[in-house]
Amino acid sequence: xxxxxxxxxxxxxxxxxxxxxxxxxxxxxxxxxxxxxxxxxxxxxxxxxxxxxxxxxxxxxxxxxxxxxxxxxxxxxxxxxxxxxxxxxxxxxxxxxxxxxxxxxxxxxxxxxxxxxxxxxxxxxxxxxxxxxxxxxxxxxxxxxxxxxxxxxxxxxxxxxxxxxxxxxxxxxxxxxxxxxxxxxxxxxxxxxxxxxxxxxxxxxxxxxxxxxxxxxxxxxxxxxxxxxxxxxxxxxxxxxxxxxxxxxxxxxxxxxxxxxxxxxxxxxxxxxxxxxxxxxxxxxxxx
Amino acid sequence: xxxxxxxxxxxxxxxxxxxxxxxxxxxxxxxxxxxxxxxxxxxxxxxxxxxxxxxxxxxxxxxxxxxxxxxxxxxxxxxxxxxxxxxxxxxxxxxxxxxxxxxxxxxxxxxxxxxxxxxxxxxxxxxxxxxxxxxxxxxxxxxxxxxxxxxxxxxxxxxxxxxxxxxxxxxxxxxxxxxxxxxxxxxxxxxxxxxxxxxxxxxxxxxxxxxxxxxxxxxxxxxxxxxxxxxxxxxxxxxxxxxxxxxxxxxxxxxxxxxxxxxxxxxxxxxxxxxxxxxxxxxxxxxxxxxxxxxxxxxxxxxxxxxxxxxxxxxxxxxxxxxxxxxxxxxxxxxxxxxxxxxxxxxxxxxxxxxxxxxxxxxxxxxxxxxxxxxxxxxxxxxxxxxxxxxxxxxxxxxxxxxxxxxxxxxxxxxxxxxxxxxxx
Numbered sequence: 001x002x003x004x005x006x007x008x009x010x011x012x013x014x015x016x017x018x019x020x021x022x023x024x025x026x027x028x029x030x031x032x033x034x035x036x037x038x039x040x041x042x043x044x045x046x047x048x049x050x051x052x053x054x055x056x057x058x059x060x061x062x063x064x065x066x067x068x069x070x071x072x073x074x075x076x077x078x079x080x081x082x083x084x085x086x087x088x089x090x091x092x093x094x095x096x097x098x099x100x101x102x103x104x105x106x107x108x109x110x111x112x113x114x115x116x117x118x119x120x121x122x123x124x125x126x127x128x129x130x131x132x133x134x135x136x137x138x139x140x141x142x143x144x145x146x147x148x149x150x151x152x153x154x155x156x157x158x159x160x161x162x163x164x165x166x167x168x169x170x171x172x173x174x175x176x177x178x179x180x181x182x183x184x185x186x187x188x189x190x191x192x193x194x195x196x197x198x199x200x201x202x203x204x205x206x207x208x209x210x211x212x213x214x215x216x217x218x219x220x221x222x223x224x225x226x227x228x229x230x231x232x233x234x235x236x237x238x239x240x241x242x243x244x245x246x247x248x249x250x251x252x253x254x255x256x257x258x259x260x261x262x263x264x265x266x267x268x269x270x271x272x273x274x275x276x277x278x279x280x281x282x283x284x285x286x287x288x
Numbered sequence: 289x290x291x292x293x294x295x296x297x298x299x300x301x302x303x304x305x306x307x308x309x310x311x312x313x314x315x316x317x318x319x320x321x322x323x324x325x326x327x328x329x330x331x332x333x334x335x336x337x338x339x340x341x342x343x344x345x346x347x348x349x350x351x352x353x354x355x356x357x358x359x360x361x362x363x364x365x366x367x368x369x370x371x372x373x374x375x376x377x378x379x380x381x382x383x384x385x386x387x388x389x390x391x392x393x394x395x396x397x398x399x400x401x402x403x404x405x406x407x408x409x410x411x412x413x414x415x416x417x418x419x420x421x422x423x424x425x426x427x428x429x430x431x432x433x434x435x436x437x438x439x440x441x442x443x444x445x446x447x448x449x450x451x452x453x454x455x456x457x458x459x460x461x462x463x464x465x466x467x468x469x470x471x472x473x474x475x476x477x478x479x480x481x482x483x484x485x486x487x488x489x490x491x492x493x494x495x496x497x498x499x500x501x502x503x504x505x506x507x508x509x510x511x512x513x514x515x516x517x518x519x520x521x522x523x524x525x526x527x528x529x530x531x532x533x534x535x536x537x538x539x540x541x542x543x544x545x546x547x548x549x550x551x552x553x554x555x556x557x558x559x560x561x562x563x564x565x566x567x568x569x570x571x572x573x574x575x576x577x578x579x580x581x582x583x584x585x586x587x588x589x590x591x592x593x594x595x596x597x598x599x600x601x602x603x604x605x606x607x608x609x610x611x612x613x614x615x616x617x618x619x620x621x622x623x624x625x626x627x628x629x630x631x632x633x634x635x636x637x638x639x640x641x642x643x644x645x646x647x648x649x650x651x652x653x654x655x656x657x658x659x660x661x662x663x664x665x666x667x668x669x670x671x672x673x674x675x676x677x678x679x680x681x682x683x684x685x686x687x688x689x690x691x692x693x694x695x696x697x698x699x700x701x702x703x704x705x706x707x708x709x710x711x712x713x
Contacts, residue, residue: 053574055553077340137381144382226371227378232339242368246337248565248629251572 037061046070046256054252070257074244077254080261082233083240087219088265090156090236094218095211097160102210103203105161106169107195111181121170124163133223140227150230159218165210172206173199208276215269219262237262325607328359332386333612336595337369345628353615360608380404385600387609388616391437393426394672396598400429400436406599407434412610419617423634426594426668430510437596438617439634441625444590444666445561446658452580453558457481459488461582464559468500468587471559472526475535478558489536490548490557492686493527496669500588506671513707516700524689524696531690541687553577561586563593564659565630567652583655585662592666594634630656632663678707 016024041059048054049065074080108114109121139158140149148154176199184194225236232240241258244250270277338346343366350362365386367375373395379385380399391399399405409415409424415435416424423439451461458481465471475488495505495515503520506513530536537551552560553574560566571578597613599606615621622633623641630652632644644660647653682703689699 051575053576055550055574057554057556137378140378140382223371223374226368226375230365239368242370243339245369246339246341247369249341
C-alpha cells in the first residue's frame with residue numbers, strides 16, 4: 001500500500017474530482033456502517049443494564065446506564081479463563097502444525113521434483129471439494145479409536161495441516177523466481193538450505209496470513225470441538241459460551257458480553273501480525 | 289446449508305452404524321432383557337442446556353438418587369444448547385450414547401429407527417399409569433412398537449398481546465381475537481388505524497395450523513402425508529388474501545424473516561405466541577415491555593411440547609438407568625423443577641397441584657395458569673417424522689401460495705409429493 005501511495009498515478013484516488021471523492025467516501029462509509037453496526041450493537045448490548053430494553057424498533061447504540069456487570073456475570077456463570085486457555089492450547093497446536101506442515105509440504109510441491117508430485121497435488125485439491133461436515137463423523141470415529149476423544153489434541157489434530165494452506169504456501173513459493181533457486185543449487189545449497197535462506201524470507205507475508213486465518217478458524221470452531229469434547233472442563237471458549245444460552249434462560253446482554261470476550265484475542269493476534277498481513281495479501285513483491 | 293450437510297453426513301454414518309448393529313443379531317426394537325436387577329454402579333445422565341441456571345436443582349435430584357440407592361454413582365453431563373442434535377447423533381454413531389439422555393421426541397426418532405433406544409414401556413410397564421397420555425404418545429412412533437422415553441417436562445403455547453399497541457390503535461387486549469377469522473378482522477383494524485406501521489399478524493401458516501382447521505397431516509400408518517385437502521387450501525387462501533391486503537409484514541415469506549417473537553419484542557407486532565414462561569424471559573430482554581403484555585388462551589388445539597429422558601438400548605447398567613430416568617421424571621422432582629421455571633410436569637399425580645392452577649395475579653402468573661389449563665387438551669401438532677428438510681419444502685411451497693405465484697392446491701400437492709419422497713428414503 002505504502003509504495004503505491006507515494007507515486008501519484010493518473011486515475012488514482014488523487015486524480016478524482018471533489019464530487020467523485022465525496023461519493024467514494026460516502027460509499028466507503030456506507031459499507032463500513034453495514035459491516036460494523038452489528039458488532040457495535042453487540043458491544044452496546046453487552047454494556048446495557050438490566051433495566052434497559054435490548055430490542056427496539058430503531059436499534060439504540062448508546063446504553064442509558066452503561067455497566068460492566070454483564071462481563072462480571074459471564075465470568076461468574078462459566079469458567080471463562082480456563083475455557084479461553086483450552087482454546088489457546090488448541091489454537092497453538094493448529095497454528096504450529098499449519099505453519100510448519102504447510103510450509104514444508106508447500107515447498108516440496110513447488111520446488112522439489114519427485115515421483116507423483118502432480119498426483120499428490122491433485123489429491124490435495126480433491127479433498128478441498130468435500131465439505132468438512134460430510135466427513136465429520138468418520139473423523140470423530142477415527143479420533144475416538146486413536147483414544148483422543150475428549151482431549152484437546154483430538155480437537156486440534158484434524159485441523160493441524162489444512163490443504164488450503166498447503167496450496168497457498170505452494171503458490172507463495174512458486175512465485176519466487178526459479179533462477180534464485182538454480183543459483184543456490186550451483187553454490188551447492190541443499191534443499192533445506194534453500195528453504196531456509198531463499199524460500200522462507202520471501203513468504204513471511206503468506207505465513208502471517210495463514211497464522212491469522214488458522215487462529216480465527218481454530219478459535220471460532222464450534223461443531224467439531226462440541227462433538228469431540230464431553231467433559232465440560234475441557235470445553236473450548238466457543239462451546240463453553242453456549243452455556244449462556246440455556247434452556248429457559250438466555251440473557252442477550254450476557255451472550256453479547258461473552259462474544260466480546262471471545263473477540264478480544266482475535267484483535268490482539270491481528271494487531272500483532274497486521275504489518276505482515278497486508279504485505280502477505282499483496283505478495284509477489286520480491287526483494288532481491 | 290452447513291447444517292444440512294452435517295445432518296446428512298451424520299444420518300448416513302448413523303445408518304451405517306445401525307447396519308453394523310443389525311449384523312450382530314440385535315433386533316431393531318431392542319427389548320429390555322436386563323431391566324430387572326440391582327440398582328448400583330455407574331450410570332451416566334445427559335441433559336440439554338440446563339447449566340448453570342439449574343445446576344443446583346439437578347445436583348439435588350442426583351444426590352437424592354444416590355442417597356436412595358447406595359452404591360450407585362451418577363455421572364452428569366450437560367450439553368450446550370446449540371448443535372445438540374449433531375452431538376447426539378455423533379455419540380450414537382460412535383457408540384458413546386450416555387445411559388440416560390434428554391431427547392425431545394424428534395431427536396429420538398432416528399435413534400429409535402436404529403434400535404439404539406430402550407422400549408421403556410416394556411421394561412417398566414407402570415409408565416403407562418403414571419405419566420400423562422400426551423407425553424407418552426410423543427415417544428410412540430408410527431410403525432414401531434413401544435414407548436421410547438420417560439416424558440419429562442411439558443409446555444404449550446399461549447397467545448400474547450401488546451396491550452399498549454392495541455389500545456393506541458383502537459383495539460382492546462382484554463378482548464383479543466378468539467379465532468383465526470377474528471384475528472384477521474382485528475389485524476385489519478390495526479393496520480388501518482396505524483397506517484400500516486404496526487401489524488397484528490406476523491406469522492406464516494405452519495402445518496400445525498392445518499390441524500386447527502381439522503386437516504389430517506399424515507396417514508395412520510405414518511407412511512404418507514395427507515395435508516393436501518380442500519380445507520388446507522382454504523386456510524392458505526385466507527392467508528394469501530390477508531397478505532395481499534398488507535395485514536402481514538412483507539418479509540414474512542422470506543427466510544431472513546426475524547420471527548414474530550422478535551418483532552413482538554421490538555414493538556412492531558402486537559401478537560405473538562410463546563410458552564408459559566415467555567413473559568418472564570421477556571422481562572429480561574425488554575423490561576419496559578413485559579408489564580404491558582396480556583396473555584390469552586391459544587386458538588383451537590394448543591400445541592404440546594414434550595421433553596423426555598430416553599434410555600440407551602446398549603446401556604451396560606440398564607436397571608440403574610431405568611431407575612434414574614424414572615427418578616428424575618417423578619412427580620416430586622418435576623414439581624420442584626416447575627417451581628423454578630414455568631414448565632409443567634408430565635406425571636398424572638401433579639395435575640391436582642394448586643401451584644399450577646392459581647395465578648399470583650401478575651400477567652406472567654396468568655399465562656402460567658392458562659398454559660396449564662391448555663395442557664389438558666394440548667396435542668403434538670406436527671408429526672415427528674417431519675424432518676427439517678421437509679419443513680423447508682413446506683415453507684417454500686406455502687410462501688409461493690401466499691405470494692400468489694401458484695394456487696394453494698398446487699402448492700399443497702407439490703409439498704405432499706416431495707415430503708412423501710423424502711419420507712421413503
